[in-house]
Amino acid sequence: xxxxxxxxxxxxxxxxxxxxxxxxxxxxxxxxxxxxxxxxxxxxxxxxxxxxxxxxxxxxxxxxxxxxxxxxxxxxxxxxxxxxxxxxxxxxxxxxxxxxxxxxxxxxxxxxxxxxxxxxxxxxxxxxxxxxxxxxxxxxxxxxxxxxxxxxxxxxxxxxxxxxxxxxxxxxxxxxxxxxxxxxxxxxxxxxxxxxxxxxxxxxxxxxxxxxxxxxxxxxxxxxxxxxxxxxxxxxxxxxxxxxxxxxxxxxxxxxxxxxxxxxxxxxxxxxxxxxxxxxxxxxxxxxxxxxxxxxxxxxxxxxxxxxxxxxxxxxxxxx
Numbered sequence: 001x002x003x004x005x006x007x008x009x010x011x012x013x014x015x016x017x018x019x020x021x022x023x024x025x026x027x028x029x030x031x032x033x034x035x036x037x038x039x040x041x042x043x044x045x046x047x048x049x050x051x052x053x054x055x056x057x058x059x060x061x062x063x064x065x066x067x068x069x070x071x072x073x074x075x076x077x078x079x080x081x082x083x084x085x086x087x088x089x090x091x092x093x094x095x096x097x098x099x100x101x102x103x104x105x106x107x108x109x110x111x112x113x114x115x116x117x118x119x120x121x122x123x124x125x126x127x128x129x130x131x132x133x134x135x136x137x138x139x140x141x142x143x144x145x146x147x148x149x150x151x152x153x154x155x156x157x158x159x160x161x162x163x164x165x166x167x168x169x170x171x172x173x174x175x176x177x178x179x180x181x182x183x184x185x186x187x188x189x190x191x192x193x194x195x196x197x198x199x200x201x202x203x204x205x206x207x208x209x210x211x212x213x214x215x216x217x218x219x220x221x222x223x224x225x226x227x228x229x230x231x232x233x234x235x236x237x238x239x240x241x242x243x244x245x246x247x248x249x250x251x252x253x254x255x256x257x258x259x260x261x262x263x264x265x266x267x268x269x270x271x272x273x274x275x276x277x278x279x280x281x282x283x284x285x286x287x288x289x290x291x292x293x294x295x296x297x298x299x300x301x302x303x304x305x306x307x308x309x310x311x312x313x314x315x316x317x318x319x320x
Contacts, residue, residue: 006089008096011049011061013042018058019051022081029308030242031281034061034077041077044215049077050100052093059084060093064101065201066108069208073101074201075113102320111318114200119314127316131193131202133252134291136284137307138298142247142276148302149273152266155297159259169267170222177220178210180231190231190254195315197285199235199250202315221267223260230255232264237276245278252285258293261286265294281307288312 011019016038023034041049041063052060060080064073075097080089101108112130119127140148172180180186187194187205196203198216203209217236222228231254237247251268253261265284286294291310298304 005054006059006092007053008093008100009051009053011038011042011051013039015051015058019061019079022058022061022079024082025241027079030246031240031248031283033238033240033248034079035241036238037077046212048100050093050097052089052096054084057081060089062093062097064097065212066105067112067209067212068110068204068206070105070107072110072112072204073105073108074203075111076201098320109319111320112202112315114197114202114313114315116200116311116313118312119316123316127318129314130317131195131197131315132288133192133197133285133313134288135308135311135313136286136291136294136298138280138282138284138304139307140280140302140304142278142280144303145269145273145276145280148300148304149266149269151300151302152262152269152297156259156262156266168224169263170225171267171271172220172222174214174220177218177233178213180220180222180228181205181213182207185227186231186254190228192254192287193315197252197254197315198233199252199283199285200313219268219271221264221271223255223257223263228255228260229257230260230264232268234268234271237272237280240281242281243279246281247276247278248281248283250283250285254287256287256289258290258297261290261294262297265297285313 019038020035023032041047046066049063051058061077063077064075066073078090181196182205196205219234221232223230233252235250237249240246240248253264255261
């Protein structure tokens with residue numbers, strides 16, 4: 001296909017069904033977020049959603065969100081219709097988006113994105129790696145989650161608890177979380193590449209980015225109030241194509257002390273427990289050093305299974 005046949009436009013609400021048509025229910029292991037996120041993205045301040053059409057048919061999508069006080073765009077959501085993949089359309093829409101940003105937002109200096117595969121040598125010519133997370137995943141029927149939580153709670157108690165203090169994991173208010181995540185202790189010691197990772201959305205720890213985090217409805221939990229060794233943020237559950245009643249939950253945990261990571265992971269599950277039903281898939285993003293320890297901690301007799309084996313996401317930046 002000649003990419004000259006491709007016509008670009010900004011997406012609108014009425015494009016929803018055509019956007020769904022370019023998504024394959026098996027993409028992302030059946031956990032594609034686009035059916036849920038597209039209606040939100042269309043209305044989100046600072047975000048542009050681009051569509052590529054051929055002969056009037058939507059064949060690709062990519063989105064950018066302006067962050068870091070206007071200095072950066074986070075690129076998200078690249079999709080190409082299944083029957084036209086491998087035809088150069090992904091590269092074409094990516095080039096169009098960067099050209100559009102250069103022309104209309106000259107204050108933008110950096111493009112940032114997250115990918116779920118190791119960058120190729122060709123990619124590293126253009127991009128620099130700024131952060132990396134290991135992804136740990138679990139799945140279960142919601143009715144089994146309570147027994148799993150109880151098993152983990154007993155195991156944590158036997159292994160000596162979560163923290164050197166007596167206060168244990170603490171759920172933060174939005175105000176507490178915003179103050180803490182900008183502290184030097186968290187930025188220097190906990191955040192991967194000094195980057196706040198919310199799901200696959202990388203943000204620098206800047207006052208200007210707090211409004212983006214507020215929109216996400218996150219649950220913030222630390223292992224202890226002062227000088228925490230682990231800080232976590234969890235997304236609200238959202239529907240996934242994997243099964244008619246499937247819900248996906250993302251939990252990012254920052255820190256390298258395994259006991260603390262396990263404690264805040266358990267606290268995130270406990271916070272979710274009363275509200276969940278159906279089939280659950282958890283994606284937990286951690287420092288690669290603690291992935292194997294967290295997996296051992298989660299071995300269980302409660303019918304909770306490991307969803308995928310070890311894999312990583314990688315945050316890349318490019319100057320424009």
